[in-house]
Amino acid sequence: MAQRLDGKALAHKIQSQLAADITQEREHRERPPGLAVVMVGDNPASAAYVRNKERACERMGIASFGAHLPADTSQASVAELIDQLNQDERVDGILIQLPLPEHLDAVALLNQIDPAKDADGLHPENMGRLMRGESGLRSCTPAGVMAVLKEYNIEPAGKTAVVLGRSILVGKPMALMLLEANATVTIAHSRTQNLPELCRQADILVAAVGRPGIIGADWVKPGAAIIDVGINRIQDAESGKFRLVGDVDFASVEPIAGAITPVPGGIGPMTVTMLLHNTVLSYRKRFNG
């Protein structure tokens, strides 16, 4: 049976350490770290994520500057808010909760965030730094995956890694981080041919496609590390209740893999943790230069 990579436990450990660091740093700094979460509209899933992030901030001693705007807020108004947050000395991290309502240009708004406050690590400057192997704020979900690999001593150097998915949010930065850690990386997507065969070559397989259970046992090399980023909400045929599943068919893959992240309790909690981590990094940088 594969070793379960417990992202929830690791998230708890990192958050406890961050909270202790913040308490200590507060002794010689006049203000706590601050995170502003900008949400537009009332998408229930987004509202739940935002609540989750704000509660985590509260537990850790990070000040929250949440702005929840009505769904019909104009581009100019959101842009003005981001300008204010860029200028606000109490704010170290700014996050725009995606997806935004369709009338808003999300890319323009993301690009407007001060790169030094880009808690999500999605600004082109931070993406460019990742591409160049320079230090900068790293996007949260792939950074969470790298932290899990490190915690469980899964060394990417010299390994074959396949990343399934090529989004800006997960797949592309994930591939670059694995490359930075000296893995040999292939990025696969919906046009890739012979996916099962390709995936079977992977020592480290990262699934970020959003297709429940697409990765079955015949896609997996025995002993491989399987990282399931996918979060899919599916309805149980019998009970009618909704539950979260990943992109990996956990029950069939667990007996073959060497290590595997569960869903929920794998990469999800690590994403929020990396957001808090980035906020604290920006805070330190703003004080220490």
Ligand SMILES: NC(=O)c1ccc[n+]([C@@H]2O[C@H](COP(=O)([O-])OP(=O)(O)OC[C@H]3O[C@@H](n4cnc5c(N)ncnc54)[C@H](OP(=O)(O)O)[C@@H]3O)[C@@H](O)[C@H]2O)c1
């Ligand atoms: N754990 C977390 O904290 C976290 C954070 C972010 C996202 N997620 C989850 O991760 C998943 C991916 O998110 P995302 O934002 O990257 O999604 P996305 O923007 O929809 O990208 C999905 C990627 O998967 C590829 N793909 C789709 N169907 C495929 C198939 N049948 N075979 C091969 N490739 C396929 C797409 O290929 P093309 O480019 O060719 O269309 C695309 O590159 C979702 O389930 C999301 O909920 C989880």
